Amino acid sequence: MKLPTHLETSIENLIQQAWQIRVENFPAEIEFVLPKRTKSISVTGTYCELNCAHCGGHYLKGMLPLSKNLEDLDYDSFLISGGCDKNGKVPIRPYMQILKKLKQHRRFNFHVGLLDEEDMEGLEEIADVISFDFVGDDATIREVYGLEKTVEDYLRTYRQLKKLVRVVPHISIGLRCGTLSGEFKALELLKNEGVDELVFIVFIPTHGTKLAHCSPPPIENVLHVLATARIMFPDIPIHLGCMRPGGAYRKQLDPLALRCGINKLVTPAPQAKEEAINLGLTIKHGEECCAL
Template sequence: MDSWQEAWAARAQHFRSEIAFSRPHRTLAVSLTGSHCALQCAHCAGHYLNGMVPIEIADGTGMTSCLVSGGFDQRGRVPVTSHLARVAALRPGRVLNWHVGMIDEGEIRAIAPYVDVISFDFAGDNDTIRDVYGLDYTVDDYVRTYAMLRRHARVVPHVTLGLRGGKFSGEYRALGILTDLGVDALVVLVFIPTAGTRYAGCQPPSLAEVANFLLAARCALAGTPIYLGCMRPGGRYRRDLDALAVWAGVNKVVNPAAFAVRLAKERGLDIQWESECCVIQGP
């Protein structure tokens, strides 16, 4: 049995013959820091905060969920307690998904009444943590923070493939650690070369590298939902990647290419359409 057959067999053994596709138009992305990020990471430099609504003017009318995010401080933390009154105003009737970074236990306790799920970026390489984020943390620090957060909330780890300028650097170690620690679900992202960042001139990892990781993840986490998240390159790369992800047995794809939707139908999968962040609804 080759790796593709093994991955599909693992999927078939543990999940119904269906796949979810999400277009998260009912999730309001909110930034607690506006467009400001003190950390200016090599892959982002605060660019993606510009697509979020500042918390001061956030209006959740018509939305069923919110992504509560923001820029990092110099210690790699989102200032999660800075606007709790405004977060509380958004809370009624909505599911809240948080980006928190490397917060401490006091901070998670403070926001716990407003947390439904935490999306936690997990790194598996000390050099990647230093080069991308500019932080002095180690993988052990990420393990401790992940374990601590799980004592207080549902946590879904995110692993970005090629985060270190398009090169794999610790992704398989991250997968191994998370497999040992246990995960409710795993979100896989792919590095996007972004204008105005230190990695603007880099290329994303090859499709073969990404596909091999998805296959390894499907086999290692046979009974765990795996999602291909929203952060990944567009164009022909996305078209081909999304198709490979379907073949590799992922459970959900965010903003899928049309070709992947057709392929899922050809594979005999029932399609479930969702309208929120991938971590909010089930497998």
């Protein structure tokens, strides 16, 4: 797929460099994920004390509330999430016994927020992976999450979780009302800390939230981040996750994201398949959350 003419030459060169690095380090294949075998569960139902500016509890409505009745559901894995308290953590610990019974032969992907060390107790027994939102900008933490926390708090939580279980950092591109604010800093910090896998998501202006009036980040900014990540992390899997705008935005982004060197693409636009064929990539298919 030809890059849009408005893209700066520097971005085009960056994408070409990223693609070459991917070719040198990975097989010629791409995984398209339709996560129908993973179900999202909220331990807090639709309640979220934090009420973040970009979400406002909207996405909790699409999750099943945690209950004993979930044990018979026919899914291979669960994403265990929920609303955050005022300190930015999902209250997992009070529900640990229910979660242990629910796990059985399923895999668990946890979204836990800024857990304290004591709240992590027992996670290593049932968590297969932690999806950890990693933010590289203090102002974004305050303005979007409404937290009086800093990047150092995110680093501290990341370090502690890594001691217990596999952690996959998630970086949201354009979270601060569609503008870049700390994404590259996050990459630098994670490079220093060590990371085995990365997932990127893209800010979605969501009706009824404080940031509903914003626009998603320009496509070229997303490509800049993705290509930079591939160059900085030449040999780890990099994925573009399910949380990103749909419609025309996704149709343009997805095929170009392949050229930035990603390894997985969740719920791809049809144009991504065409581009995969053009790039000589064999298409594989996945049915669970991309972090699993």
